[in-house]
Amino acid sequence: MKLGRNLNIVVTGIVLCGLIVGGLAERQYSGTEEGLRPVVQVCYIVSAVGVVWLGWRWQKLAGAITSIAVQLKQGKPVQGICALSEAINERANKDADRIAELEKQIENLQIQIQLSQRRGKNTEAIIYSIRDAVIVVDEFDKLLMANEAAGRLFNFDFNSSQHKPISELIGPGKSEFVDFLKQSRRNRAGATKKEIEFLKNTEPKTYDCIISCVYDERQQVCGTVAALHDITREKEIQQMKNDFVSHVSHELKTPLASITAYSEMLADGEAGDEKTLKEFCLIIQNQATRLNRLIEDILNISRIESGLIKVEKKPVSLTILMEEQLQMIKSAANEKNIEIATPKPIVFDQVYADKDMISQVIVNLLSNAVKYTPAGGSIKIKTEVDEIAGLARVSVIDTGVGIPEDEVEHVFDKFYRVSANKKRAKGTGLGLNLVKQIVEKVHNGRVFVTSEVGVGSAFGFELPLAKSETVRV
Amino acid sequence: MSGKKVLVVDDEIHIVHVVAIKLRNNGYEVLTAGNGAEAFELACEEKPDIIVTDYQMPVMSGMEFVEKLRSNEATRDIPVVMLTARNFAIEDEQKKGLGISQCLSKPFSPKELLENIEDILYQRQLVADN
Numbered sequence: 001m002k003l004g005r006n007l008n009i010v011v012t013g014i015v016l017c018g019l020i021v022g023g024l025a026e027r028q029y030s031g032t033e034e035g036l037r038p039v040v041q042v043c044y045i046v047s048a049v050g051v052v053w054l055g056w057r058w059q060k061l062a063g064a065i066t067s068i069a070v071q072l073k074q075g076k077p078v079q080g081i082c083a084l085s086e087a088i089n090e091r092a093n094k095d096a097d098r099i100a101e102l103e104k105q106i107e108n109l110q111i112q113i114q115l116s117q118r119r120g121k122n123t124e125a126i127i128y129s130i131r132d133a134v135i136v137v138d139e140f141d142k143l144l145m146a147n148e149a150a151g152r153l154f155n156f157d158f159n160s161s162q163h164k165p166i167s168e169l170i171g172p173g174k175s176e177f178v179d180f181l182k183q184s185r186r187n188r189a190g191a192t193k194k195e196i197e198f199l200k201n202t203e204p205k206t207y208d209c210i211i212s213c214v215y216d217e218r219q220q221v222c223g224t225v226a227a228l229h230d231i232t233r234e235k236e237i238q239q240m241k242n243d244f245v246s247h248v249s250h251e252l253k254t255p256l257a258s259i260t261a262y263s264e265m266l267a268d269g270e271a272g273d274e275k276t277l278k279e280f281c282l283i284i285q286n287q288a289t290r291l292n293r294l295i296e297d298i299l300n301i302s303r304i305e306s307g308l309i310k311v312e313k314k315p316v317s318l319t320i321l322m323e324e325q326l327q328m329i330k331s332a333a334n335e336k337n338i339e340i341a342t343p344k345p346i347v348f349d350q351v352y353a354d355k356d357m358i359s360q361v362i363v364n365l366l367s368n369a370v371k372y373t374p375a376g377g378s379i380k381i382k383t384e385v386d387e388i389a390g391l392a393r394v395s396v397i398d399t400g401v402g403i404p405e406d407e408v409e410h411v412f413d414k415f416y417r418v419s420a421n422k423k424r425a426k427g428t429g430l431g432l433n434l435v436k437q438i439v440e441k442v443h444n445g446r447v448f449v450t451s452e453v454g455v456g457s458a459f460g461f462e463l464p465l466a467k468s469e470t471v472r473v
Numbered sequence: 474m475s476g477k478k479v480l481v482v483d484d485e486i487h488i489v490h491v492v493a494i495k496l497r498n499n500g501y502e503v504l505t506a507g508n509g510a511e512a513f514e515l516a517c518e519e520k521p522d523i524i525v526t527d528y529q530m531p532v533m534s535g536m537e538f539v540e541k542l543r544s545n546e547a548t549r550d551i552p553v554v555m556l557t558a559r560n561f562a563i564e565d566e567q568k569k570g571l572g573i574s575q576c577l578s579k580p581f582s583p584k585e586l587l588e589n590i591e592d593i594l595y596q597r598q599l600v601a602d603n
Contacts (some may be wrong), residue, residue, distance in 0.1 A: 246559060250529060253558035253579045258487040260580035265491060268584065270498055283487050 008057060011050045018047030133207075133228040136214075139221055141166050141182055153200060153228065174198045177209060177228070184211040185224045195231070205232045240416070247417075247429060251294055255287035262287075297430050300360075301414070304437040311442055315350040315466040316358065318392050319383050325362040326381075332370050339378040349385050349392045352466040357438045364431040365396045365459050372421060372457070373400035385465065395460035402453040411449060412436040432459075439463065477594055478519060480504045482512040482538065483527040483556065492525060495583040496590070509533025513541050516548045522597075523590055528557035536563075539571045552593050556581060 022043030124145070127134050133150035137143055142165055146158045156169045167178050176196050184192050191212045197204065207228040214223040262280045271277040303309035326340065333340055351358070369379045377399040384393045403411060403418050410416045414433040439445040439461040451457035479501050481492045486507070493503040504519055506512035509526070510533040516524065524542070528535040535555055542548040553572065557563065558579040568576060574593045577586060 250558040254485055254488075257556075257558065257579035257581060258485065258491070261488065261491040261583050264582055264584065265495065270495065270583075272498075276494075283490075287487065 008054070011053055011057075015047045015050035015054065018043040018050065022047065130227075132230070133226075135166070135181075135226045135228075136223060137166050137181065137226075138223045139185070141178075141185065141224075143169060144223060150228070177207075177226070180209060181211055181224055181226055185213060185221055188213055188221055196228075205230060206235050207231065240414075244414075244429065248294075248298065252291065255291040255294070258287040259284050259291070297434055301430060301434050301437060304434075304441055309442070311354045311357070313352050313354050313443075316353050316355045318349045318351055318358070318394055318463070321355065321359055322362055322381060322383060322394065325359055325366055328363055329366045329370055332367070333379070336370065336373070336375040336377075338370060338373055338375070341378065341380040344383075349383055350466040351392050351443075351463040353443055353463060354438075357442060358463075361435045361438050361461060362394070364435050365394075365461075368431060368459065369396050369398040369400065369457075373398045377456075382460075387465070390465050391462045392465050393460060393462045395458050397456065397458040399456040402455055402457055403449075403451040404453055408449060408451050412447060435459075435461070476500065476502065477522040478502045478504065479590065480506065480512060480516055480519070480521040480524045481526075482506045482509065482524065482530070482535070484508055484530045485527070488527070488556070491583060492586065495587055499587055501590075509535060509538030509541070512538055513545075513548075516542060516551065517545065520547060521551060523552050523554065523594060525554045525556065525586065525590070528555055528559060528563070536567075536571070539573060543571060552597065554586065554589055554593070556586075 022040050025043065026040045127136075127145065128147045130147055131149055133153045134145075134147045135143070135150045135154075136145040142163050143158075143161055144163075146156075146161070148158075151158050154170045154174065161169050166181065167175075170178050176198065180192075180194055180196065189211065191210060193208065193210050195206060196209045197206050199205070208231045209226060209228050211224060211226045213221045214225060216222040262284050265271060266277065266280050266284075271280050300309065323342070326342065330340075366379070366381075373379060379399075380397040382393075382395040382397065384395075385391070386393065401421060403421070407418050411418065412432050412435070414430065416433075417429045436447050439447050443463050445461055445463040447459075447461045449457065449459050479496050481489050481496070481503060482505070483489045483492075484507050489505045489507070493505055496503050504515055504521060506515050508530045512524070512526065513533070515521075526535045526538060530538075533541075535557075539553055539555070542551060542553070552574040554575045554577065555563065555568075555573050556577050556579055563573070563576055575589045577589065
């Protein structure tokens with residue numbers, strides 16, 4: 001087929017060349033040179049043969065087309081047409097495959113776009129859900145993104161603040177943060193951290209501020225991300241821990257100082273007579289006991305908190321426990337001339353409790369009442385039973401110095417000491433926390449306090465009553 | 474240095490007691506107080522030669538007491554030895570500013586305290602003699 005088509009083109013070319021050359025030769029040399037005439041004639045003859053051959057080819061092609069048409073009309077299969085049809089089908093199939101491939105690529109791209117959009121939304125959702133304030137600014141320090149926490153912290157609405165300079169959005173009171181943000185960008189810092197203090201709704205707060213620069217493909221800073229984590233509470237706890245260590249070391253060193261000094265005096269023979277020698281030994285013994293009690297208090301809190309303390313619960317009478325513990329603090333109360341009103345006996349005030357632990361609770365409350373009640377004051381002890389609620393309640397009411405209103409809720413916190421009363425008496429800030437831990441954590445009870453400065457305080461606790469059948473008669 | 478008057482201030486009665494015995498055994502006259510406020514009154518009345526005071530006390534702390542001593546004409550120059558159960562609680566500059574001659578950490582040795590008192594009084598004596 002291809003050869004035939006090429007042959008047609010060649011022959012057509014020859015015919016045209018023959019005619020052109022023959023024509024030109026005849027025109028140029030007509031009448032001058034006889035010798036050239038045969039050339040013209042050969043050209044025309046070649047052209048005539050070519051025309052005849054081409055006519056024969058076209059007639060043959062016309063015959064073939066006619067034959068195919070006849071065969072098609074008669075419904076007979078035509079070999080050439082089938083090949084054409086197959087070629088067309090093959091081409092169509094190839095195109096269909098290509099289209100399918102392109103469609104698949106489009107589908108993949110659409111999926112990629114959706115994934116990318118979802119990722120973007122997820123990232124936004126993550127940033128929005130973070131409790132810490134997160135701010136993203138561009139290379140000109142204009143706001144790109146901020147979560148709700150950041151909006152609350154700096155008092156701006158993100159939607160109306162986008163693309164505004166961060167220094168305009170954040171007030172002068174928080175300029176330290178803006179300066180740090182700008183400085184980190186200028187320094188191209190990977191991640192820098194700084195503690196920043198400022199007011200949040202008139203409340204002083206400390207934030208741990210971490211700033212990271214974002215780089216583009218040319219490694220140029222194209223933005224900055226700032227995260228602000230509120231560490232006010234952590235700082236307070238850290239301060240409380242430091243204060244606790246300081247208090248405890250002071251409390252431990254005080255009896256230790258007596259033990260060291262008196263033992264040195266004994267060793268140096270400065271006790272003098274037998275009576276002084278005995279007195280020194282007794283002081284050493286008492287101070288060692290005091291030291292041990294303090295260490296036990298610290299360990300007890302630690303054991304209760306970690307759940308390692310051994311608890312031996314059995315039915316005990318609160319009134320009897322109260323009577324026993326009163327004897328322990330009577331001498332301290334007498335020294336300050338404090339009168340103690342004892343409870344009326346109650347028929348049934350048995351609670352299911354660890355006797356030693358509840359004794360510790362009572363003695364802590366009583367000794368606090370004596371410590372913070374001025375000389376000549378009084379302490380009243382109330383023991384009540386609420387049969388409907390199934391509770392026994394003990395209250396220690398003093399005529400002491402009282403606690404300021406804003407500090408009352410903290411008195412059971414570990415290490416907490418009422419600031420106004422720190423100078424009045426020594427303490428570790430552990431006694432009332434131990435009371436709370438024993439009553440609430442070990443016995444499922446409740447501690448309570450009411451107080452008025454200059455009038456006095458009422459500290460107490462409630463414990464579930466022991467069930468009658470568990471009480472041995 | 475016998476016959477010199479020492480004021481011992483601490484809310485821990487046992488510490489006051491042991492220091493007083495140590496000093497009396499060595500010929501000193503000893504006055505005692507349980508807090509800064511009581512001690513200041515006593516210092517104004519008795520004008521002791523030296524004061525030994527605790528750092529942390531109820532009512533008036535050791536530092537407040539020393540500040541008060543320094544602001545009073547009659548007690549301004551009395552040397553002070555401070556006992557403290559808190560390490561590093563008193564900065565050197567603060568110590569210098571308030572004229573605290575010596576700081577001893579609790580637990581302390583009564584013998585060392587006595588030596589410090591004697592040194593301080595001896596230095597004072599030398600300055601006074603010259």
